[in-house]
Amino acid sequence: MNPHPDQPPVRRIVLPSGRRVEVLLFDRAEPVPETAPVPPGLHLCTACGSDLVHPVGWEEADPEHWDVLLRCPDCEECTSGTFPEEAIARLDEELDRGSALLVEALRRLSRANFEDDIERFARALHGGFVLPEDF
Numbered sequence: 001m002n003p004h005p006d007q008p009p010v011r012r013i014v015l016p017s018g019r020r021v022e023v024l025l026f027d028r029a030e031p032v033p034e035t036a037p038v039p040p041g042l043h044l045c046t047a048c049g050s051d052l053v054h055p056v057g058w059e060e061a062d063p064e065h066w067d068v069l070l071r072c073p074d075c076e077e078c079t080s081g082t083f084p085e086e087a088i089a090r091l092d093e094e095l096d097r098g099s100a101l102l103v104e105a106l107r108r109l110s111r112a113n114f115e116d117d118i119e120r121f122a123r124a125l126h127g128g129f130v131l132p133e134d135f
């Protein structure tokens, strides 16, 4: 129930970026926008098949649809369309999955770099290249 009957109801939305926004809902007689056919996954590039497509812009078209501009980093294909919230939610899940993979790859790379640093330092120490006056 709307606690302020003279004001339009508020809808809280979480954008694909994780940012939360509040949207005021007004009655309107505008037609619902035509939606583009929803591809199997908005994260899949229709031009090259890459699974790295990500949103570069989005705007709420109506309470149940989003206008989204998508970009493929592999072939630079940009597409736009109006998609239902469920497609946006799936894209958001794919973005979360991709972010988790990137964080894990960064963690492995950092560890590998650290191990290389230790190995080089140990070789330099045993080779007599690190002296007390170096510190």
Ligand SMILES: [Zn+2]
Binding pocket: 045, 046, 047, 048, 049, 050, 072, 073, 074, 075, 076, 077
């Ligand atoms: Zn592509």
